[in-house]
Amino acid sequence: MLFRTFVQQLLTRLRFIPRPDFAAQIVPTHPTPEEVKPGMMLVVGDAKYQKWACFRCPGGCGENILLPLNKAQRPRWAISTDWLGRPTIHPSVRQLNECHCHFWVRQGRVDWCPDD
Numbered sequence: 450m451l452f453r454t455f456v457q458q459l460l461t462r463l464r465f466i467p468r469p470d471f472a473a474q475i476v477p478t479h480p481t482p483e484e485v486k487p488g489m490m491l492v493v494g495d496a497k498y499q500k501w502a503c504f505r506c507p508g509g510c511g512e513n514i515l516l517p518l519n520k521a522q523r524p525r526w527a528i529s530t531d532w533l534g535r536p537t538i539h540p541s542v543r544q545l546n547e548c549h550c551h552f553w554v555r556q557g558r559v560d561w562c563p564d565d
Contacts, residue, residue, distance in 0.1 A: 457533045466533075469557025470507060473528070473536035479503070485513050490536045490554075492528060494518070502528050502538065507559045508550030514542065531556060 460466045471490045480491050485503050493501040502516040516526040516538065527539050535557030543551040543562075551562040 453532070453534055457535075460533075467558060469533075469535045470559045471504060471536055471554060471557045472534050473530045473557075474534070475499075482513050487511075490528075492518070492536075499528060502526065502536070506544055506548055506550065507552065508544060508548040510544070510546060510548035510550075512544070512546060512548065514544070516542065533557075 457466070457469070457472075461468050471488060473490045473492055475492045475495060477493075477495065479493050479501065480503055485491060485505055487505045490502055490504040492499050493503065499518040502514075502518055504514055506512045506514055516528075517524070518526060518528060526542075529537050531537075536554055537556055538554040541551060541553045541562055549564075551564050553560040553562065
């Protein structure tokens, strides 16, 4: 993991890749709200079975977002990570709280959706 972090920072400084908004990390148990830090996406489960994606809302409200990844549950999201640990989430995430933000996470970057 240290090597991946070094490579990612090097590629970012050399401007080969943009600085990611999120880095993914697999954790075996559900984190407490205090353990969910800005810029980290904690994936509850293991490499084969993923249950939840936990992260802070990038829209500024700071709310913890919990996305179900269980294939038997509806609605559900899917997450993949590249070799640098940058997550991609499908489908988009839409906050219905006071924040009202709508976004995609692609290769660790937040892509905002233009809403009507």
